[in-house]
Amino acid sequence: MPVEEPLYPVNLRLAGRPCLVVGGGRVALGKVQGLLEAGADVTVVAPEVDDRIAALGVRVERRPYRRGEAAGYRFVVSATGDPAVNQQVYDDGEAAGVWVNSADDPDRCSAVLPARHRQGRLLVTVSTGGHSPAVASWLRRRLSGEIGPEHDALVGLVAEVRDEVRQRGTPTEELDWQAALDSGILDLVRAGRLAEAKERLRACLSSSSD
DSSP states (O other): OOOOSOOOOOOOOOTTOEEEEEOOSHHHHHHHHHHHHTTOEEEEEOSSOOHHHHTTTOEEEOSOOOTTGGGGOSEEEEOOSOHHHHHHHHHHHHHHTOEEEETTOGGGOSSOOOEEEEETTEEEEEOOTTSOHHHHHHHHHHHHTTOOHHHHHHHHHHHHHHHHHHHTTOOGGGSOHHHHHTTTHHHHHHTTOHHHHHHHHHHHHHHHTO
């Protein structure tokens, strides 16, 4: 069954932290790749493991999941297709306070994974709470066609100006960032006119603080 209650979105900082993937097939491969993108320290446990997973350089243990071992990790993904194994992993995670995602098994999830598109420092996610992963992937694909390198450049430019504001001791929350971003700055960035874009951003923020 899909998740009916409202979800609270959060991005986990997993760089260098131990994460477990239970399962070694095609679905597990995608989960491993996503965790590696985040810099996680990944261990894969399954009796049979796809050679493409082993080639990623993660720790591989070709054996069944052992009761209780989820407790040794910060985040766990179960991608076995076996409800009994998924249930055991979920129960162990609940007992240890470890977040668990079970692929295509929302009833055995304490965390669900959205469809995602990464463009440099920008991460866009889409979730339907398990109601329709196909729709989430479809929207992700459409959004990815609208997001390019210029958006990552915009993130960097805005971050630089935000640091300038903070160094002056001005609360950044009181400035009208949305109006500034609606002033054509992205078009300037897309055209490679970064210095002009930065000056326009500064001017817009200055007027919003008056």
